[in-house]
Amino acid sequence: MRRISRLTRAAVGAASLALAATACGGTSSEAGNGGESEGDRGLAIAYDIGGRGDQSFNDAAYAGLERAKKEFGYETADIEPTEGEIDADKVQRLTSLARQGYNPVIGVGYAYGPAMEQVAAEYPDTTFGIVDSVVEGENVASLVFAENEASYLAGVAAAKATRTNTVGFVGGVDVPLIHKFEAGFTQGVEDTDPEVEVESQYLTQTAEEGGFASPDKGKAAAEAQLEKGADVIYQAAGLSGQGVIEAAATRKKWAIGVDSDQYGQEALAAYKEYILTSALKDVGGSVYALAKSVEDGKPLTGTQTFDLEADGVGLAESNPEFGKVPGLKDAVTKAKEAIIAGTIEVRTER
Template sequence: MRQVSKIAVASIAAAAIALTATGCGESSTDSGGGSDDSGKLKIGMAYDVGGRGDNSFNDSAARGLDKAKKELGAETKELTARTSETPADRETRLASLAKDGYNPVFAVGYLYKTAVDKIAKEYPKTSFGLVDSVSDVKNVDSIVFTEEQGSYLAGVAAALKSKDGKIGFIGGVDLPLIKKFAAGFEQGVAETNPKATVQIQYLSTGTDTSGFASPDKGKFAAQGMLDKGIDVIYTAAGGSGAGAIAAVAAKPGTWAIGVDSDQAKDPALSKYAASILTSVVKNVDTGVFELSKSVKDGKPLTGTHVYSLAEDGVSLTTTGDHLKDIQPKLDEAKKKIVDGQIKVKTTT
């Protein structure tokens, strides 16, 4: 497994104007469209449920796309998965982008793995970027993260900031990827304050991905935890996290922990910034930009790239200086993880 040695934090460029597609319930934005012979870089982006504007995971990928448009002069097309669709729908989405000459084509989310494995073989001259899962197809760049490590640090922060040691975790769907977040977080809490407790709740199960795009479900789950005296809630649930953050912000003296993007800086959530303790950031934008640039340079990245805590592939945000009083302890925990003294679990 090849590992990235250095992560450059991608800058946030201007967001593309969202347009709604009329077919198949997909949203689409297209700044170029179609194939041409100009040699101009054309990037296709297939988002997970929630798409651009989820204030979280998909938006992190979108930032990388925006940077590629700005710095590499790329044309782009964006498509978004629906909450209820078959694997064939994802295959069709990826194939349509590759057929229209987009290269690279990004598949954002682990649910695209099967589709990437199939479609990448059918379009061997196209580079595919698979986020949050691993494919062994030779023209695929698998972009994965050590979510559990960033979540461990969030657990340390939660344990140190909670008044009574009552802490909550809300996951979008009860799947292995989200359970990595829960496992790291729970371990970080326990090893910082053994007397603390973590209530874990998932918004949907199995193939039901609505838990990633239902702010109302996030808000309801968070409110239930707050009613039980929980005063720090970490939500790893894509767009549903906005609801949880809103619920926390409505109760003084409690903290929300965001995910994937610096949610305190997100325009849609900035009004809640005073209640967002930190966010566990996954620099998906870096992976998107690095593959895009490699394709433009004629040397497409392939293999598995693990963006870890050691290379700042995952990190805690410091917006609002809410961590200032506990930063030394967070730095100590980070050092121990990087040095291998702390082995972070990936399952609860």
């Protein structure tokens, strides 16, 4: 049977990228399929749409790879997606990494699901990981997150910060994963102040249309919501989210980032004053945790859930203005405690 586990607070805390990395020798476990492997290498990741430099989801995965590289002193690889690619391209990418001896091999994003199911079966001695999806396989770790819980906290923050009683949500692609972000955010707003309205918009129906990779689309959507009176906008849109943040900052309104603490992202420095907070998702910690498990000779498999209780998701407080909004910090703290205690059950669907 597949093993389904919820990572403990201590386990995820040990994987946190906030900890200082220590130099260490050694290589990862034996990889490859029979004699096809060209060597014994370390962690490899294959990026989702938007690639490295999105200041969000993919960059968080890269941070996890960098920590593993420094700590374990081994070779790593990170591979960009191609425009308009199909599942066959993903199969080829994952196969190439496994054949070269990388272990583990991680697909960053749910789009790698079908390809990983196929390739993992062909390379049973390699540990595979997939972020944001569940794939069956004895040698596959499915790294999933309670995005709805972090988004609930973002909704609490938005409801406390708004002055117009209108806030916005911009989703990159209209898919179940992003519905979780919207569901949690909307519930957090409603539970905090039922008088606050939420304007929601998805940029595209499919990822191939650029919903996660088009800042111009994000900017246009945010501008439309700002015209309707929104003064706080939460985006779950990958690279497209940069356009949302730009639009909000230009109008001197609040933006809420996603996945990474976008207040601290260099590429967004011009807008950081208006990034109230970010709904955090420790993708980097999950990448590192899987790499460490392989390094320790005890590879994680099955569904690994990173939730609020395990510090796998959360809400950033880097912007000093976060603590200055009346009642915001206390409301977020109480909501977090209630979610962990189970007195607030955060929905996952719209």
